[in-house]
Amino acid sequence: MKFFADTADSAEIRELAETGLLDGVTTNPTLVHKAGRDFIETVREIAAICPGPVSAEVVALDHDEMMREAEVLRKIADNVAIKVPLTPAGLKTCARLTGEGTQVNVTLCFSAAQALLAAKAGATYISPFVGRHDDVGFNGMDLIADIRMIYDNYDFPTQILVASVRHPMHVVEAAKLGADVMTAPPKIIHQLFKHPLTDNGIASFLKDWQATGQSIG
Ligand code: E4P
DSSP: OEEEEEOOOHHHHHHHHHTTOOOEEEOOHHHHHHHTSOHHHHHHHHHHHOOSOEEEEOOOSSHHHHHHHHHHHHTTOTTEEEEEESSHHHHHHHHHHHHTTOOEEEEEEOSHHHHHHHHHTTOSEEEEBHHHHHHTTSOHHHHHHHHHHHHHHHTOOOEEEEBSOOSHHHHHHHHHTTOSEEEEOHHHHHHTTOOHHHHHHHHHHHHHHHHHTOOOO
């Protein structure tokens, strides 16, 4: 499963890129607002740090304006993927951009029916929002299982990008279900390393090693 960082903070992205675990980045207007910097400049910087796909979202609601914004965004770097909302205009834009060889991430997916439409429109990625789904009393992971089944039934190449990840178990469940990608805030990616038995084990090994009085090399 590929790991994308869900942030527009380039310092966080640089740190994660150094771990060798980072396959891409997703941004959205809220994350850009949080970063507090110029959008185009931020995307350019992130795309230079991370060679994988960097999703940049259009904010227009009609097809022509989405295409105009996508034109600006895809010129920033070859690894920019255009993020469009799951609306009729968004999917029309998706089909056109895909036809022109641009990667497209269809966002704000909350149903299997929507995911089916995105695959038919040729989306590179579909982003089901599991955390927001959980928030309103549904099980976000049921949605991932349904989409996996549908895409496998028809060999759709669209990659399932699990978004709105809120905790490490979302990542584990997504992997168990065969999701292609997950995007999570860097804090959650760092939490994946954590286990108290690992910390305890290191402490006791170090204590015993010191008692041997030896050093390596
Ligand atoms: C990523 O592509 C999504 O925009 C993001 O994961 C949404 O996360 P949130 O529901 O925590 O805002």
